[in-house]
Amino acid sequence: xxxxxxxxDFDAIARLxxxxxxxEPLLTDRSGFDTIIASESFRLYVLExxxxxxxxxxxxxxxxxxxxxxPYAVIxxxxxxxxxxxxxxxxxxxxxxxxxxxxxxxxxxxxxxxSKRESTHAFYRACGFRDDVKQAFQARPPA
Numbered sequence: 001x002x003x004x005x006x007x008x009d010f011d012a013i014a015r016l017x018x019x020x021x022x023x024e025p026l027l028t029d030r031s032g033f034d035t036i037i038a039s040e041s042f043r044l045y046v047l048e049x050x051x052x053x054x055x056x057x058x059x060x061x062x063x064x065x066x067x068x069x070x071p072y073a074v075i076x077x078x079x080x081x082x083x084x085x086x087x088x089x090x091x092x093x094x095x096x097x098x099x100x101x102x103x104x105x106x107x108x109x110x111x112x113x114x115s116k117r118e119s120t121h122a123f124y125r126a127c128g129f130r131d132d133v134k135q136a137f138q139a140r141p142p143a
Contacts, residue, residue, distance in 0.1 A: 002096035005037055005044035005056070012053035013046065016079040043100060047080075047093040055080040055093040061104050073101035073109035094127040112136050 005013060014027040027033075036042040036058070047055035060074040075097055080090045101109045111129065113120055121131060 001048045002093060003046060003048065005046050007034075007037065009044075009046055009053055013044070013056050016053070016056050016081060017077065019082055020077060020079045045093065045097055045100065047089055047096070049084070049089075054084045055089050057093055057097040059097050059100055061101070061106065064107075067107045070105050070107040073098075073104070073106040075101075075109055075111040078111070090123060091127055094124075098128065110134075110136075112138070 010030055010033050013033070018024070018026050033044070036044050041061045041063075043059040043061070045057045045059065046053045056077065056079050057075055058077040060076065061071050062074060063069075064071050075094075078090070078094065080093070098109055109129075111124065113124065115121070125131065
């Protein structure tokens with residue numbers, strides 16, 4: 001079942017994020033999570049199977065002053081539990097997340113991946129994303 005995250009999903013989502021970034025400590029601070037689930041513009045989604053959270057995405061709805069003032073979406077932190085990868089759950093949660101963006105009136109949805117694997121890129125293309133439209137850049141604060 002695709003649904004918005006609830007307060008009691010914190011531990012399951014933290015476990016999935018640990019799989020996404022195993023070099024980071026396990027997420028224990030709920031403050032960011034609580035801010036996200038309380039917001040209309042930030043949406044955390046999960047995919048549940050047999051009562052367990054097996055995938056998550058994070059959808060940001062960004063207000064915009066162009067394109068008829070239609071918002072755009074930024075999707076982050078796409079994770080499918082390691083034991084369930086390759087079973088179609090990734091496409092299922094991405095389809096639900098994109099539908100939520102379209103339902104919110106977004107004129108486009110974007111994401112970036114740090115993965116260099118062709119299989120990851122093929123996955124996003126299969127979900128409807130194009131990698132030949134814009135060039136992405138990233139900046140981080142100085143160390």
